[in-house]
Amino acid sequence: MWDSILAALPLLFSPAVLLAMAGGTTIGVLIGALPGLSATMGIAVLIPLTFTMQPLVALGMMAGIYNGAMYGGAIPAILLRIPGTPAGIATVFDGHPMAQKGQGLEAMKIALTSSAIGGSVSALALLFLSPPLAAMALKFGPVEIFWLAIFGLAAIAVLLSDAPIKGLISACIGLVIGMVGIDSMTGNERFTFDVMELMGGIDILVLLTGLYAIPPALTLAQEALLLGRGGLGSSGRTRSGIGWRRLLPTWGRASIIGVVVGIIPGTGGNIAAMLSWNETRRVAKDKSRFGKGAPEGVAAAECANNADNAASLIPALTLGIPGSSVSAVILGGLLVHGMLPGPELFTRSAPVTYGFILAMLVTSVMLFVIGRLGARLFINVMYMPPLLLAPIIIALTTIGVYAINNSLFDVWLMLAFGVMGWGMERLGIPLAPAVLAVILGPVAESSLRRAMLIGHHQMGYLFSSTIAIVMVTLIVLTILVPLVRRLLAHYRGRPSKLALAADPERARRHMES
Amino acid sequence: MRQATLETGVALAGAVLSGWGLWHALSFTRDSAYLPTAVMGLLTLLLLVWGIRSAWALRQAGSDTLRFAPGHARRFLTLLATSIAMIAIAPSLGFATTFLLFVPLSGWLLGYRQGKWLVVTAILFSLLIYLIFQIVLDRPLPPEMALRLVTGS
Numbered sequence: 001m002w003d004s005i006l007a008a009l010p011l012l013f014s015p016a017v018l019l020a021m022a023g024g025t026t027i028g029v030l031i032g033a034l035p036g037l038s039a040t041m042g043i044a045v046l047i048p049l050t051f052t053m054q055p056l057v058a059l060g061m062m063a064g065i066y067n068g069a070m071y072g073g074a075i076p077a078i079l080l081r082i083p084g085t086p087a088g089i090a091t092v093f094d095g096h097p098m099a100q101k102g103q104g105l106e107a108m109k110i111a112l113t114s115s116a117i118g119g120s121v122s123a124l125a126l127l128f129l130s131p132p133l134a135a136m137a138l139k140f141g142p143v144e145i146f147w148l149a150i151f152g153l154a155a156i157a158v159l160l161s162d163a164p165i166k167g168l169i170s171a172c173i174g175l176v177i178g179m180v181g182i183d184s185m186t187g188n189e190r191f192t193f194d195v196m197e198l199m200g201g202i203d204i205l206v207l208l209t210g211l212y213a214i215p216p217a218l219t220l221a222q223e224a225l226l227l228g229r230g231g232l233g234s235s236g237r238t239r240s241g242i243g244w245r246r247l248l249p250t251w252g253r254a255s256i257i258g259v260v261v262g263i264i265p266g267t268g269g270n271i272a273a274m275l276s277w278n279e280t281r282r283v284a285k286d287k288s289r290f291g292k293g294a295p296e297g298v299a300a301a302e303c304a305n306n307a308d309n310a311a312s313l314i315p316a317l318t319l320g321i322p323g324s325s326v327s328a329v330i331l332g333g334l335l336v337h338g339m340l341p342g343p344e345l346f347t348r349s350a351p352v353t354y355g356f357i358l359a360m361l362v363t364s365v366m367l368f369v370i371g372r373l374g375a376r377l378f379i380n381v382m383y384m385p386p387l388l389l390a391p392i393i394i395a396l397t398t399i400g401v402y403a404i405n406n407s408l409f410d411v412w413l414m415l416a417f418g419v420m421g422w423g424m425e426r427l428g429i430p431l432a433p434a435v436l437a438v439i440l441g442p443v444a445e446s447s448l449r450r451a452m453l454i455g456h457h458q459m460g461y462l463f464s465s466t467i468a469i470v471m472v473t474l475i476v477l478t479i480l481v482p483l484v485r486r487l488l489a490h491y492r493g494r495p496s497k498l499a500l501a502a503d504p505e506r507a508r509r510h511m512e513s
Numbered sequence: 514m515r516q517a518t519l520e521t522g523v524a525l526a527g528a529v530l531s532g533w534g535l536w537h538a539l540s541f542t543r544d545s546a547y548l549p550t551a552v553m554g555l556l557t558l559l560l561l562v563w564g565i566r567s568a569w570a571l572r573q574a575g576s577d578t579l580r581f582a583p584g585h586a587r588r589f590l591t592l593l594a595t596s597i598a599m600i601a602i603a604p605s606l607g608f609a610t611t612f613l614l615f616v617p618l619s620g621w622l623l624g625y626r627q628g629k630w631l632v633v634t635a636i637l638f639s640l641l642i643y644l645i646f647q648i649v650l651d652r653p654l655p656p657e658m659a660l661r662l663v664t665g666s
Contacts, residue, residue: 049645052650052651052652165563166563168555169560172559176534176552176556179548183544183545186542186544186545188541188544190541190549191534191549218589218593221592221623222588223582223585224584385625387588387620387624388620388625390592390619391592391596391615391619391620391623394592394596394619395599395612395638395642398599398600398608399608399612399642402603402608403650403654406654408600408603408604411600415596415597441548445548
């Protein structure tokens, strides 16, 4: 591992990669600061642009966007009480009251420092936990890979949505999209309808850009969120006199929560932040300060949502199972640059892989510097007119997708996926299971076919190893989670912390009540 | 309109489409048909269950009502229409030239009225796109009409 890290360092600190990381971090903060836009959308828009870049330049930029956007979401959360990203909801609880007390800039400093610390811890977790996990994945045969892919799909489909049926519908749609094209094992066409452009299947980038970049643009134009400058009046310079040292235990706790939550598929920064904020309040001597401008509340939320970042890539890089929509998009980015997730990533592509992991660490440090230097600029970005921004996003995605294969068909397909994604969002159908299914579907299908060939078409072969049985047990437990959650909520008469964390709007209403 | 009405309609229409997909998947050769048939079958079933649940919710009084704020639908359709037009004409005019028209026109039609910013943003954005894609990335894109007009070639 150390050899690979040493080999990655010269690549990482080359001028092009450093510039890409700094640019990506800045763009990430700008995207996060704009309510309605997220890290997923930012990376989805920019992946086509990175198509011709060197892999580490492209991945360094993605790392920067990811870390930057997670912090950027805190800016409108603190100053305007509007979380820039879903993960910023817990930051609102104490960040905005601090701004109302005239401590807005101080809250932003706490958020920035906490984000940088959380991001760094998360990157270190990715660096040290991934190689052993990848080595373990070497023991996986077709049976285990099949069940692993099914587990990843079940976890995302069931845990990500309040209504598991909608999550499963989304996963099925993704599986169908993933099957379009010529079947690689038999050479037969599936769902191509004699359209030449569909023979090679649907490019994952076209799908990612369509589903994650077009709906936010349509929503921006539709809702035309016009933010008044009045809300900024409370960003003042009143000092609360908080000691940074007092935040150390909060950062420690939040980092652990963020990393653990990040590794679990189907969770995300919003859940990490909510759990961390709740835990910090639970252990505090004076609980009444929380929700009224406690600096520890801001630190807990921001540190945890950034600690989730790199950790959520652990299952994606090692097992090829993206645990969240952002990691699915980053996985798409890796695939575009010819890097196949799994153990090979840590052997054949070791310098670039370790370079990317270190880029997650370096961009966390860069975030601190860029966030301090550009605070005023980032505040002003919140007021960019959405009616102008929306056409720009559409234009950028159009040329980006066209440039991949010089295909206008891809652009039309992207627009169609965009409208479909917008509709799915309106109907409460999560997008992530569809994307994950496109990635995992072919993996599951080819593994199943190989397993059946090896096992002479005996179904029992699918349950022949301990790992397979553990996986099947996990799948059953995952599917039962919503039922248990509903029963518990019914028994308690109130929603669980996890349910609140998964639904930011509900959490805000619950907090206010 | 109530949310449950919309969901019932979408779910049932989806079930019909998915059912047709299932019928289509049955025509694939044996080894290629297993997964498509299973997935389309499951999807049809899930959509039917969703449709029935939504229809059931329609009977209850508590179903959410869909509210459309004035202008929401108009702005959505405007951006969609201008985007379709933009994609259709981009290969003939060139992308940067099309964006030079698309960005200010869409912004104006959507309701942004600061003309100076519309023009400045469109010019800067188109220049940036041309620089990145044609000069830096050297992508083979359609020739730019604006460039031909300016240079006369």
